[in-house]
Amino acid sequence: MSVRKPVERPSGPPPAVMQKIRQHLSEPELQGLRTVFILRATAQHVDNAISEWMAGSVGSVARYQILMALWASKGKGISHKHIVAAMGVTRATVSGLMAALERDGLVKSQVDGEDRRKLIARLTAKGEAVIKKQHELNLVKFRAVFSSFTSEQLSSLTTLLHRFREAFAAPDEP
Amino acid sequence: MSVRKPVERPSGPPPAVMQKIRQHLSEPELQGLRTVFILRATAQHVDNAISEWMAGSVGSVARYQILMALWASKGKGISHKHIVAAMGVTRATVSGLMAALERDGLVKSQVDGEDRRKLIARLTAKGEAVIKKQHELNLVKFRAVFSSFTSEQLSSLTTLLHRFREAFAAPDEP
DNA sequence: GTCAGATAGTTAGGTGCCAAACTGATTCCG
DNA sequence: CGGAATCAGTTTGGCACCTAACTATCTGAC
Numbered sequence: 037m038s039v040r041k042p043v044e045r046p047s048g049p050p051p052a053v054m055q056k057i058r059q060h061l062s063e064p065e066l067q068g069l070r071t072v073f074i075l076r077a078t079a080q081h082v083d084n085a086i087s088e089w090m091a092g093s094v095g096s097v098a099r100y101q102i103l104m105a106l107w108a109s110k111g112k113g114i115s116h117k118h119i120v121a122a123m124g125v126t127r128a129t130v131s132g133l134m135a136a137l138e139r140d141g142l143v144k145s146q147v148d149g150e151d152r153r154k155l156i157a158r159l160t161a162k163g164e165a166v167i168k169k170q171h172e173l174n175l176v177k178f179r180a181v182f183s184s185f186t187s188e189q190l191s192s193l194t195t196l197l198h199r200f201r202e203a204f205a206a207p208d209e210p
Numbered sequence: 211m212s213v214r215k216p217v218e219r220p221s222g223p224p225p226a227v228m229q230k231i232r233q234h235l236s237e238p239e240l241q242g243l244r245t246v247f248i249l250r251a252t253a254q255h256v257d258n259a260i261s262e263w264m265a266g267s268v269g270s271v272a273r274y275q276i277l278m279a280l281w282a283s284k285g286k287g288i289s290h291k292h293i294v295a296a297m298g299v300t301r302a303t304v305s306g307l308m309a310a311l312e313r314d315g316l317v318k319s320q321v322d323g324e325d326r327r328k329l330i331a332r333l334t335a336k337g338e339a340v341i342k343k344q345h346e347l348n349l350v351k352f353r354a355v356f357s358s359f360t361s362e363q364l365s366s367l368t369t370l371l372h373r374f375r376e377a378f379a380a381p382d383e384p
Numbered sequence: 385g386t387c388a389g390a391t392a393g394t395t396a397g398g399t400g401c402c403a404a405a406c407t408g409a410t411t412c413c414g
Numbered sequence: 415c416g417g418a419a420t421c422a423g424t425t426t427g428g429c430a431c432c433t434a435a436c437t438a439t440c441t442g443a444c
Contacts, residue, residue, distance in 0.1 A: 065348070065349060065352040065353065065356070067356075067361060067364050067365070068352045068355065068356040068359075068364065069348075069352065070368065071364050071367055071368050071371075072256060072260070072271070073275065074368050074371050074372065075249075075252065075253050075256060075371060076253055076256075076257065076271065077298050077375070078249065078253075078371045078372070078374060078375045079249050079250055079252075079253030079254075080253075080298075080299075081375050081378060081379070082246060082249060082250075082374065082375065082378050083250065085378040085379070086246070086378070097246070097250065101247065123251075124251045124254075124255075125254070174239070174243075175239060178239040178242050178243065179239065181242065181377045181378055182239070182241075182242040182377065184373075184377055185242075185373075185374075185377070187241060189370065189373075190241050190242060190245050191241070192366070192370065193245055193367075193370040193371075193374065194244065194245050194248050196363065196366065196367040196370070197245075197248050197249060197252045197367075198248065198252070199358075199359070199363075200252060200256065200359075200367065201251070201252045201255050201256065203355045203356065203358055203359070204255060204256050204259040204260075204355055205255070205259070
């Protein structure tokens with residue numbers, strides 16, 4: 037199933053990155069920079085942690101995201117373009133992921149009769165079994181992981197992340 | 211300088227990912243899952259945005275992180291091991307990054323006389339010029355980007371990110 | 385009707401990240 | 415002293431991303 041196997045997880049100390057840079061940066065920039073680094077490290081860690089418990093079936097968060105979208109479509113299928121939009125990555129990335137999923141027999145794409153440029157992807161029986169099983173496991177895992185968060189904390193986190201991203205989006209108009 | 215040139219930035223709509231999965235997930239899991247996806251997307255976007263204005267000199271956030279650490283050491287130099295710890299990535303990753311930086315002439319490593327396993331890295335003159343120039347630019351950019359955030363918001367974000375990461379770290383003790 | 389442009393997907397080349405296996409140097413211990 | 419364990423860094427191979435350049439297909443404007 038072409039997957040990342042777990043084992044060692046170096047993880048390293050909390051990224052108390054570069055405490056001495058104060059010399060060069062004033063306070064607001066320092067704090068922003070620190071936030072960027074922590075954001076990177078956190079995303080990386082979470083991704084690794086999840087990949088670990090998805091190894092052997094779904095395999096990675098990206099693949100999970102696709103399979104969930106397909107599952108949610110309830111057999112109607114979804115165009116690759118739609119997946120691109122839903123995931124927020126490029127066509128090229130999705131193209132590669134879909135090829136791998138198809139190679140693994142979890143997914144099957146076929147050209148749309150109406151518009152022969154389009155590829156419509158559907159879960160195979162195997163794919164559906166895999167995502168269902170993964171979903172069961174995830175219920176348990178996520179419950180354990182998020183038990184220490186209130187709903188308000190999570191939504192505050194997503195709001196801040198969203199704003200953070202927006203701030204980087206287009207800092208170019210006067 | 212081996213760099214990623216900007217141009218197209220597909221970016222896609224806000225990852226209003228998978229609105230229909232409600233059928234399969236209960237509320238807390240749904241919210242957690244959504245947060246994970248947004249975390250991924252945000253980290254990716256921020257990384258891309260920063261890479262864009264670092265193209266042509268430093269080149270990427272990871273490289274910037276290393277050069278800053280080296281700069282902050284004020285010519286004393288830093289062992290590769292130290293960089294690994296500071297960045298929170300694996301030896302293998304740093305090994306590759308350092309090789310690329312050396313190839314680009316920004317950095318020079320030499321074996322430590324005391325412990326001949328260790329490599330001590332230092333900025334070259336070129337490397338120092340590059341990081342200084344990048345720093346000037348960053349002051350401007352970061353000021354623009356973070357102007358809409360209060361210090362409290364940023365620190366609340368970093369705190370939540372930190373907790374989020376911890377939650378994923380070791381969900382394995384009773 | 386045709387032909388330029390937009391659109392959907394693919395491919396090639398490159399980056400950052402990881403795990404695992406390997407090399408050399410150092411330290412520890414009997 | 416000498417071999418085992420440990421430690422620093424490299425290499426190999428894989429995944430998820432990206433950009434840029436390409437192929438088909440469709441659409442729209444003349």
